[in-house]
Amino acid sequence: AQSVAQPEDQVNVAEGNPLTVKCTYSVSGNPYLFWYVQYPNRGLQFLLKYITGDNLVKGSYGFEAEFNKSQTSFHLKKPSALVSDSALYFCAVNPDGRSSGSARQLTFGSGTQLTVLP
Amino acid sequence: KAGVTQTPRYLIKTRGQQVTLSCSPISGHRSVSWYQQTPGQGLQFLFEYFSETQRNKGNFPGRFSGRQFSNSRSEMNVSTLELGDSALYLCASSFGQPGAYEQYFGPGTRLTVT
Numbered sequence: 001a002q003s004v005a006q007p008e009d010q011v012n013v014a015e016g017n018p019l020t021v022k023c024t025y026s027v028s029g030n031p032y033l034f035w036y037v038q039y040p041n042r043g044l045q046f047l048l049k050y051i052t053g054d055n056l057v058k059g060s061y062g063f064e065a066e067f068n069k070s071q072t073s074f075h076l077k078k079p080s081a082l083v084s085d086s087a088l089y090f091c092a093v094n095p096d097g098r099s100s101g102s103a104r105q106l107t108f109g110s111g112t113q114l115t116v117l118p
Numbered sequence: 119k120a121g122v123t124q125t126p127r128y129l130i131k132t133r134g135q136q137v138t139l140s141c142s143p144i145s146g147h148r149s150v151s152w153y154q155q156t157p158g159q160g161l162q163f164l165f166e167y168f169s170e171t172q173r174n175k176g177n178f179p180g181r182f183s184g185r186q187f188s189n190s191r192s193e194m195n196v197s198t199l200e201l202g203d204s205a206l207y208l209c210a211s212s213f214g215q216p217g218a219y220e221q222y223f224g225p226g227t228r229l230t231v232t
Contacts, residue, residue, distance in 0.1 A: 049218075106163065111160060111161075
């Protein structure tokens with residue numbers, strides 16, 4: 001079964017500084033990787049995904065993530081943090097199309113609360 | 119294009135009752151997934167429907183069930199409610215079966231069981 005680890009429950013960063021939210025995964029076969037963001041009292045919003053190709057993926061609101069197969073990581077990054085980026089961030093993984101049945105369900109990490117300080 | 123809508127947004131029930139939650143996906147999306155979100159367990163997958171067929175089910179008891187209609191709208195039902203069922207229930211839709219397709223989430227239904 002696949003799993004996702006977000007080792008930091010909380011990340012604090014000053015506005016204007018770069019931010020990184022960490023994610024590592026375990027999956028049979030090749031992974032489909034996603035980042036979602038959740039604002040208070042809201043559902044999740046899709047930020048970006050890695051399916052194949054370039055290891056650096058660019059997404060919404062200036063976020064990007066780098067897929068590292070050897071380290072099984074998919075860290076979320078942004079060059080310059082904004083106060084409005086403060087939210088709960090989820091990494092998720094799905095095995096690729098060669099897996100089937102119950103294995104093919106989106107598995108989320110536990111979430112990382114990002115706080116950007118003014 | 120309208121987003122995923124869920125009704126009701128808030129619900130208070132007592133133990134032993136049953137509840138039905140509704141989800142309308144984005145137009146053109148045929149896959150609907152349901153998740154339970156709690157502070158302790160995080161986001162847990164309940165089930166996924168594609169073209170009216172349940173394609174995948176998470177590790178939840180049989181009290182949790184769902185269905186999808188021909189217009190892709192979906193409902194989930196929880197019977198014999200327990201206190202531990204208090205959670206935010208999220209519905210998500212995608213164009214195809216979740217895999218490479220990203221999911222679009224509704225705002226959720228906050229269920230409180232007393």
